[in-house]
Amino acid sequence: MKIVHFEIHADDPERAIKFYRDVFGWEITKFQGSEEGGIDYWNIDTKEGLNGGLMRRENPSSEGDPNACVIYVQVPNYDDYAEKIQKAGGTKVNEKVEMERVGIYSQFKDTEGNTIAIIETPPGM
Numbered sequence: 001m002k003i004v005h006f007e008i009h010a011d012d013p014e015r016a017i018k019f020y021r022d023v024f025g026w027e028i029t030k031f032q033g034s035e036e037g038g039i040d041y042w043n044i045d046t047k048e049g050l051n052g053g054l055m056r057r058e059n060p061s062s063e064g065d066p067n068a069c070v071i072y073v074q075v076p077n078y079d080d081y082a083e084k085i086q087k088a089g090g091t092k093v094n095e096k097v098e099m100e101r102v103g104i105y106s107q108f109k110d111t112e113g114n115t116i117a118i119i120e121t122p123p124g125m
Contacts, residue, residue: 006052078120
């Protein structure tokens with residue numbers, strides 16, 4: 001089965017929107033009609049294929065709970081994007097790992113405490 005959508009939950013949606021725009025250049029727009037449904041929801045256009053959504057976190061988890069899902073974002077240069085993430089308010093979870101035939105990757109926390117990962121794949125992959 002094909003994955004067709006992802007969703008990011010945020011305590012402060014505007015802060016999260018700024019983070020993802022600043023780091024990855026994603027286009028994030030308010031979903032029309034979301035106010036009538038009683039939810040705050042934004043569409044995310046990654047400009048690279050899989051798109052998603054962002055919404056206000058409804059059930060904040062307790063401190064230390066892991067995400068149910070980690071999004072891996074392929075980037076052209078690991079070091080550049082690691083710097084962008086930290087400059088935008090994200091924090092590094094672990095040191096970068098370099099694996100043959102996989103690439104360079106590590107995980108970060110976004111401004112909302114969600115775990116995301118970036119990966120720079122080897123040429124030709």
